[in-house]
Amino acid sequence: MTTMRPSRTTFLAIVLALLGLLCAPAGAADNQRSDGDPIEGFNRGMFWFNDQVDTYVLVPVATVWDKVMPNRVQRSLANFFDNLRFPIVTVNNLLQAKFKNAASDVGRFAVNTTVGVAGFFDPASDWGLEAHNEDFGQTLGYWGVPPGPYLVLPILGPSGVRDGAGLVPDGFMAVYPWFIDIVYTVSARAVDVVNTRSLYLKQVEEAKAASIDYYTAVRNAYIQRRKSLVNDGAAATKEESEDLYNIDKEVVE
Amino acid sequence: MDKHSQHHFLFGFSVALLLCIAALRSASTAAAEGPTAVVQQTADAVVAVLANKSLASAQKRAQIEQIVYAHFDFTTLSKLVLARNWKQLSPAQQHDFVEEFKRHLSVTYGRNVETYNNERAVITGDREESNGDWTVKTKILRPSAADILVDYRLRKQDSTWQVIDVIIEGVSLVANFRSQFQEILTSSSPDHLIELLREKNAKGEPLKS
Numbered sequence: 120m121t122t123m124r125p126s127r128t129t130f131l132a133i134v135l136a137l138l139g140l141l142c143a144p145a146g147a148a149d150n151q152r153s154d155g156d157p158i159e160g161f162n163r164g165m166f167w168f169n170d171q172v173d174t175y176v177l178v179p180v181a182t183v184w185d186k187v188m189p190n191r192v193q194r195s196l197a198n199f200f201d202n203l204r205f206p207i208v209t210v211n212n213l214l215q216a217k218f219k220n221a222a223s224d225v226g227r228f229a230v231n232t233t234v235g236v237a238g239f240f241d242p243a244s245d246w247g248l249e250a251h252n253e254d255f256g257q258t259l260g261y262w263g264v265p266p267g268p269y270l271v272l273p274i275l276g277p278s279g280v281r282d283g284a285g286l287v288p289d290g291f292m293a294v295y296p297w298f299i300d301i302v303y304t305v306s307a308r309a310v311d312v313v314n315t316r317s318l319y320l321k322q323v324e325e326a327k328a329a330s331i332d333y334y335t336a337v338r339n340a341y342i343q344r345r346k347s348l349v350n351d352g353a354a355a356t357k358e359e360s361e362d363l364y365n366i367d368k369e370v371v372e
Numbered sequence: 373m374d375k376h377s378q379h380h381f382l383f384g385f386s387v388a389l390l391l392c393i394a395a396l397r398s399a400s401t402a403a404a405e406g407p408t409a410v411v412q413q414t415a416d417a418v419v420a421v422l423a424n425k426s427l428a429s430a431q432k433r434a435q436i437e438q439i440v441y442a443h444f445d446f447t448t449l450s451k452l453v454l455a456r457n458w459k460q461l462s463p464a465q466q467h468d469f470v471e472e473f474k475r476h477l478s479v480t481y482g483r484n485v486e487t488y489n490n491e492r493a494v495i496t497g498d499r500e501e502s503n504g505d506w507t508v509k510t511k512i513l514r515p516s517a518a519d520i521l522v523d524y525r526l527r528k529q530d531s532t533w534q535v536i537d538v539i540i541e542g543v544s545l546v547a548n549f550r551s552q553f554q555e556i557l558t559s560s561s562p563d564h565l566i567e568l569l570r571e572k573n574a575k576g577e578p579l580k581s
Contacts, residue, residue: 154551190516194516194517250518321487325480325483325484328480328483328572328576329476329480329481330552331476331549331552331553331556331565331568331569331572332552332555332556335551335552335555336548336551336552338551339543339547339548339551339552340543340548343542343543343544343547343548344541344542344543346542347541347542347543348542352521352542354499354501354507357502360501360502360503361502361503363452363537363544363546363547363550364452364501364503364505364525364536364537364546365503366451366452366455366456
């Protein structure tokens, strides 16, 4: 899920608040090997709130949507909204000096918008123009900005101070807020959210079943996933690898 | 026996034979095989079971369990997951933990048997890690959705390569469970953790008959 459409002043307020957080406790959180979560109380509250909204509002709607809509339509809608993320992905590739990927994104957008009928289909992937996952949070991470403390945002879900701040410039780059009437923007966003959720009904249920401590599982998965996205899936450093896999000596007496 | 059911029988028999050969092969040659071959064989064997329409879900699950159990080192996995906390457990608790954790993974991931939709696994690369482990990189190809990147970390145990971690889209299973169990063990006892797993397993057993 990404941003709604807050006003500029809200944006500014969020930016300032997040920047403030980013400066302060980021270093402290980095020292600990366990997932730093200095505002765990707030996060757990927000996580609970989001889970309530998800369980009692979003999931029931998405379940009906999933039943009514043929899978093909759900996929096409997902393609359509992915295609609209083209400026975000491309600009962030450029900002990370990944020019080849950015060029591929332009080609991908051109192909999917024309041959793929306004983005409802994804012929580009079959032609080797694969989708990239980039956003401003990753761009900041690419240039060395630490993730900062874990942060659960209302409605938007798991994030971090750096990644939360990144939602702001990304929000400005989204295609639809700029030249479409707000009613359509909000409706489109609603369809996007419900449709996306309808594609992950089973996965979320499974993740809940698979975890013993759901809050911690999600927090850890988010932190690991973002790290992997920032370094584009590069192998873990020697230190991380040792911390994770070389504990036998301490463990076996 | 009419011709149709004879066909059916023959087909079933040949599949059974094939699986038998596959199982024997992987058992006898695994020692000589490198980590990449182990992952390839395991993935092939699992996909063969999943794609076999003559098997019921419960049978599929049982067969996949056998394949996976043969190639995963759950004791090392449990040690890695508990890390420093492993020593806090008595040998009996350690044994219980390994068993319950193994069952937990089987119960939760076994669910996917029913949703198999012609996914295939291809190996995309491998590398040796600094401590002698190997990482084998794979990609799960899905017919109508984005690929999923899955890496397996393997360690040589008694001349056999066995899986000690699964990393899905950059998220390590060991690291994820370590964070959860660490959280639980800071506020409660190992017995409580084992009990939590046991409860979860009892509740989550979807194909219990």
